[in-house]
Amino acid sequence: MKIALGSDHGGYSLKQSLVPFLQQRDIEVADAGTNSEASVDYPDFAERVALLVTQGEADAGILVCGTGIGISIAANKVPGIRAALVTDTFMARMAKEHNNANVLVLGGRVLDEQKACDLVGAWLDATFEGGRHQGRLDKITEIEIKYR
Numbered sequence: 001m002k003i004a005l006g007s008d009h010g011g012y013s014l015k016q017s018l019v020p021f022l023q024q025r026d027i028e029v030a031d032a033g034t035n036s037e038a039s040v041d042y043p044d045f046a047e048r049v050a051l052l053v054t055q056g057e058a059d060a061g062i063l064v065c066g067t068g069i070g071i072s073i074a075a076n077k078v079p080g081i082r083a084a085l086v087t088d089t090f091m092a093r094m095a096k097e098h099n100n101a102n103v104l105v106l107g108g109r110v111l112d113e114q115k116a117c118d119l120v121g122a123w124l125d126a127t128f129e130g131g132r133h134q135g136r137l138d139k140i141t142e143i144e145i146k147y148r
């Protein structure tokens with residue numbers, strides 16, 4: 001499995017701390033930046049990770065900005081992306097089981113390293129339930145097409 005990782009400066013430190021956690025799980029990491037604490041614009045990194053996922057170069061993505069809000073809004077503008085901002089393990093699990101989120105979003109100024117790893121683990125370990133939830137995802141796709 002390959003996961004694309006991206007952040008702005010507000011999420012840089014937390015993004016870096018996720019790399020060994022993912023590698024310990026034998027997950028290949030595609031680091032889309034940013035690469036320092038220097039100020040950058042979160043939409044640039046949201047777009048990079050979103051495209052890696054929608055173009056099939058990564059199986060899923062993880063994005064981090066200060067709160068997770070801006071970078072999730074930006075990622076969700078890319079058709080086919082279901083980016084879920086989560087703050088607890090229930091949300092992280094539901095993001096996969098019900099929403100089949102292909103991008104997990106975290107707040108670097110909200111979570112400590114351990115909590116962030118717990119959330120990523122809950123999302124990775126969960127399985128999409130399909131069924132009625134697939135029907136709802138299909139409706140999201142219909143909205144994307146309708147307002148393209």
Ligand code: RB5
Pocket residue numbers: 008009010011042065066067068069070071
């Ligand atoms: C950057 O200062 C901050 O606005 C950004 O990381 C994020 O929190 C935006 O939603």
